[in-house]
Amino acid sequence: MSKISDSVLQPGCELRRVYDGFWRYAIYLFGAISFIILLLIALFIFREGYPAFQKIGIWQFISGLRWDVSDQAYGILPMIIGSTYVTIGALLISVPLGIFTAVFLTDVAPQMMRSIIRPAIELLVGIPSVVYGLVGMLMLVPIIRQSGHGSGDSVLAASIVLAVMVLPTIVSITEDSIIAVPNAYREGALSLGATRWQMIWHVVLPAAKSGIIASIVLGMGRAIGETMAMIMVIGNSIIIPDSIFSPARTLTGTLALELKYAAGLHWNALFATGVVLFVFILILNSFGFLMLRGKNK
Amino acid sequence: MAVKIQIRDLNFFYGPAQALKSINMDIYENKITALIGPSGCGKTTLLRLMNRMSDLVPDTRVEGQVLIDGQDIFEKSVDVVNLRKKVGMVFQQPNPFPKTIFENVAYGPRMLGTNDKQALSKIVEESLKKAALWDEVKEMLNKSGMTLSGGQQQRLCIARVLAVNPQIILMDEPCSALDPISTLKIEELMMDLKKEYTVIIVTHNMQQAARVSDYTGFMLLGELVEYAVTREIFNVPKDKRCEDYITGRFG
Amino acid sequence: MSSIKHSMKKVGVLLSSTLLLAAVILAGCAPASAPVATPQAGELSGTINEAGSTSVQPLAELMATAFTAKYPKVTVNISGGGSSAGVKAIAAGTVDIGAASRDIKITEPDVIPVCIARDGVAIVVNEANSLTGVTIEQVAKIYAGEITNWKDVGGNDATITVVSREEGSGTREVFEEYVTGAFKKKIKADALFFDSNGAIRSKVASDKNAVGYVSFGYVAGLKTLMVNNVAPTIENAQSGKYPIVRRLYFLTKSVPSGIVKEFIDFCRGPEGQKIALNEGYIPLVLK
Ligand SMILES: Nc1ncnc2c1ncn2[C@@H]1O[C@H](COP(=O)(O)OP(=O)(O)O)[C@@H](O)[C@H]1O
Numbered sequence: 001m002s003k004i005s006d007s008v009l010q011p012g013c014e015l016r017r018v019y020d021g022f023w024r025y026a027i028y029l030f031g032a033i034s035f036i037i038l039l040l041i042a043l044f045i046f047r048e049g050y051p052a053f054q055k056i057g058i059w060q061f062i063s064g065l066r067w068d069v070s071d072q073a074y075g076i077l078p079m080i081i082g083s084t085y086v087t088i089g090a091l092l093i094s095v096p097l098g099i100f101t102a103v104f105l106t107d108v109a110p111q112m113m114r115s116i117i118r119p120a121i122e123l124l125v126g127i128p129s130v131v132y133g134l135v136g137m138l139m140l141v142p143i144i145r146q147s148g149h150g151s152g153d154s155v156l157a158a159s160i161v162l163a164v165m166v167l168p169t170i171v172s173i174t175e176d177s178i179i180a181v182p183n184a185y186r187e188g189a190l191s192l193g194a195t196r197w198q199m200i201w202h203v204v205l206p207a208a209k210s211g212i213i214a215s216i217v218l219g220m221g222r223a224i225g226e227t228m229a230m231i232m233v234i235g236n237s238i239i240i241p242d243s244i245f246s247p248a249r250t251l252t253g254t255l256a257l258e259l260k261y262a263a264g265l266h267w268n269a270l271f272a273t274g275v276v277l278f279v280f281i282l283i284l285n286s287f288g289f290l291m292l293r294g295k296n297k
Numbered sequence: 298m299a300v301k302i303q304i305r306d307l308n309f310f311y312g313p314a315q316a317l318k319s320i321n322m323d324i325y326e327n328k329i330t331a332l333i334g335p336s337g338c339g340k341t342t343l344l345r346l347m348n349r350m351s352d353l354v355p356d357t358r359v360e361g362q363v364l365i366d367g368q369d370i371f372e373k374s375v376d377v378v379n380l381r382k383k384v385g386m387v388f389q390q391p392n393p394f395p396k397t398i399f400e401n402v403a404y405g406p407r408m409l410g411t412n413d414k415q416a417l418s419k420i421v422e423e424s425l426k427k428a429a430l431w432d433e434v435k436e437m438l439n440k441s442g443m444t445l446s447g448g449q450q451q452r453l454c455i456a457r458v459l460a461v462n463p464q465i466i467l468m469d470e471p472c473s474a475l476d477p478i479s480t481l482k483i484e485e486l487m488m489d490l491k492k493e494y495t496v497i498i499v500t501h502n503m504q505q506a507a508r509v510s511d512y513t514g515f516m517l518l519g520e521l522v523e524y525a526v527t528r529e530i531f532n533v534p535k536d537k538r539c540e541d542y543i544t545g546r547f548g
Numbered sequence: 549m550s551s552i553k554h555s556m557k558k559v560g561v562l563l564s565s566t567l568l569l570a571a572v573i574l575a576g577c578a579p580a581s582a583p584v585a586t587p588q589a590g591e592l593s594g595t596i597n598e599a600g601s602t603s604v605q606p607l608a609e610l611m612a613t614a615f616t617a618k619y620p621k622v623t624v625n626i627s628g629g630g631s632s633a634g635v636k637a638i639a640a641g642t643v644d645i646g647a648a649s650r651d652i653k654i655t656e657p658d659v660i661p662v663c664i665a666r667d668g669v670a671i672v673v674n675e676a677n678s679l680t681g682v683t684i685e686q687v688a689k690i691y692a693g694e695i696t697n698w699k700d701v702g703g704n705d706a707t708i709t710v711v712s713r714e715e716g717s718g719t720r721e722v723f724e725e726y727v728t729g730a731f732k733k734k735i736k737a738d739a740l741f742f743d744s745n746g747a748i749r750s751k752v753a754s755d756k757n758a759v760g761y762v763s764f765g766y767v768a769g770l771k772t773l774m775v776n777n778v779a780p781t782i783e784n785a786q787s788g789k790y791p792i793v794r795r796l797y798f799l800t801k802s803v804p805s806g807i808v809k810e811f812i813d814f815c816r817g818p819e820g821q822k823i824a825l826n827e828g829y830i831p832l833v834l835k
């Protein structure tokens with residue numbers, strides 16, 4: 001019989017410790033590098049945006065209603081509101097639809113349908129943004145126009161296009177979290193006389209809540225950051241939209257539209273818009289993160 | 298002595314594999330009936346047929362009848378949802394919902410349409426008392442059911458079943474995941490429950506069957522080999538295989 | 549353990565936010581390196597630095613790409629800054645070529661402007677529109693929001709969908725200079741804005757009540773309107789009859805020589821002018 005010290009004190013142990021240590025530091029290093037890159041980007045954006053805040057005033061910049069470059073008037077309230085509306089609109093469509101689809105895929109659809117619908121949804125991810133924009137511009141916008149509400153370029157059109165774009169994110173993450181709900185919950189509910197629908201609604205979805213929230217936060221991040229498709233269907237008017245049929249402009253839309261050949265204060269104002277966007281997304285993500293953590297407790 | 302459930306020539310198939318072979322069995326009202334037998338003999342399968350949880354497994358087939366109060370539960374006109382409200386089930390692994398203790402128990406009544414806070418509170422309190430859990434949790438009804446110990450969770454699941462006011466309670470190895478003290482509590486509870494309910498318990502713990510049950514059925518390879526008053530099964534088993542199993546000379 | 553995971557998650561939040569944003573911003577970020585003039589006389593090799601009008605920039609970039617493809621030993625750096633900056637830079641000698649999308653003012657330093665193309669803008673409507681012509685003043689009023697119905701300019705009774713280019717667009721600069729600006733008006737904020745001639749074309753082609761303006765090269769599939777009774781043709785633009793046209797200039801400090809001369813000649817020659825035409829500009833009249 002060999003003693004335990006024979007095996008725990010093997011010479012190989014030392015080497016393995018070095019190896020473990022190496023990877024530990026490597027991971028720290030990569031973490032640090034990505035953090036530094038991030039910091040540099042943030043610094044750059046802030047540095048370029050700072051003069052605008054200085055010259056215009058933070059409050060005037062954020063609450064200003066007029067964006068008129070020839071007049072050196074830079075107020076982004078219409079864009080803040082435009083971004084908010086479009087994001088909310090997109091989520092109002094994509095969240096119910098996404099959850100419904102995910103439930104359908106996991107708990108309702110027969111295997112056959114599942115094997116058709118799932119790849120179809122995943123395919124949506126690979127389609128370039130511009131294609132969504134074009135389809136929206138050439139099909140969706142004319143339909144809205146024919147309904148008799150303005151030119152068709154609208155918050156509604158943008159919300160629908162965005163909703164389709166974030167749908168795969170929401171479906172796939174929600175689906176994963178629904179699948180992760182233990183079968184015991186389903187059986188528990190059914191054995192109490194729950195109908196299938198009651199089981200899904202009262203037990204499965206609440207149990208999958210944190211995953212669903214994560215999917216919404218990620219979807220929202222994509223919605224806010226998405227630009228190319230957006231500027232093709234929203235009209236980009238610098239006004240506060242007064243209905244879902246009204247055109248509007250988003251924060252990212254302004255950047256994408258005007259950054260290319262901007263100079264001087266205009267350039268700074270665009271970067272200041274980037275700073276606002278940065279803070280916007282940071283708050284959103286932190287919010288989602290906190291919510292996730294709260295729910296996991 | 299009233300018969301609550303009559304099982305007649307029951308065969309059950311998972312695809313081509315026959316899991317139950319012509320089972321005949323009368324289960325008595327307000328008694329505890331235990332099902333024992335080696336692993337894989339079909340105890341769970343038989344139990345889950347009694348509230349048609351067996352429906353959840355695709356590609357299965359039932360022959361014969363299960364009559365509850367004379368009604369064949371496999372008839373087309375039978376509504377499973379209502380059936381399951383009358384025939385509750387407790388699982389091997391405690392499976393409280395990720396909700397508060399209160400909401401776990403209130404889940405069934407809510408589904409039945411009770412939304413009045415006071416009425417719900419009353420049902421929850423009664424059910425938890427019947428499940429011998431009230432004293433332990435009455436101060437923390439708003440805590441998650443998942444924070445309880447395994448034994449408490451199992452009693453919470455029993456309370457959850459009681460809250461929908463069933464007539465029959467099916468228990469599939471309810472103590473196999475629990476420590477001896479929790480097991481004892483659940484056993485005491487079962488003795489209590491039989492005053493109001495008909496209880497059927499699957500167990501692989503012979504002592505447990507001997508301690509709590511009034512009737513015991515011994516199953517082997519999908520057959521009900523012997524079924525009798527518990528005392529008889531354990532003292533004078535008629536079948537050689539049953540005797541071997543009980544005396545521990547088997548599997 | 550949990551604290552490490554915890555903080556890494558936080559970094560993740562920050563990281564994903566920033567990357568998202570950075571992707572948005574960097575996509576539109578033009579390099580702004582400070583040019584240093586080191587002209588090298590002799591055979592075709594060396595570096596040319598150009599700066600100035602952002603309206604000239606896209607055209608100059610394409611011409612430079614073609615030029616350096618032909619003469620691989622030459623490097624051409626094109627940067628922006630605006631027309632005024634272009635004049636200042638060439639006067640100060642910090643670049644080899646300046647660029648301006650307007651005439652040189654009397655108050656500005658003395659530089660030599662060389663026209664490399666004209667930039668003309670056509671007023672376009674949907675092919676279903678019955679209108680054939682408008683006055684510049686009518687167009688200005690439509691874009692300012694003072695005229696909102698086609699019937700007020702002789703068309704059908706329908707609300708006009710006003711479509712414009714984004715702020716900073718060279719095409720828009722021309723339009724503002726010769727149309728809205730000429731009547732001291734501004735493009736209304738609730739017009740629809742798109743960021744390319746192509747997008748304007750798609751929009752106007754699909755909306756029968758839309759009006760837009762595009763560079764001459766993008767009128768296919770659209771109906772162009774006569775402006776003050778002059779049709780927007782290349783000949784009319786070259787002859788100066790068509791009113792919504794401006795010249796794009798390269799600026800030099802003295803009579804160009806060496807690779808600077810070669811580059812300017814290339815731009816003004818058949819190869820450069822073909823690029824100009826392809827991009828929707830009005831080419832010079834070649835002899
Ligand atoms: N879902 C299922 N699909 C196919 N076969 C099953 C399934 N569940 C159980 N079986 C089979 O049926 C037989 C009885 O199983 P079960 O009722 O779980 O036995 P016990 O509960 O007595 O251990 C076993 O042979 C088992 O492999």
Ligand SMILES: [Mg+2]
Pocket residue numbers: 340341342
């Ligand atoms: Mg079992």
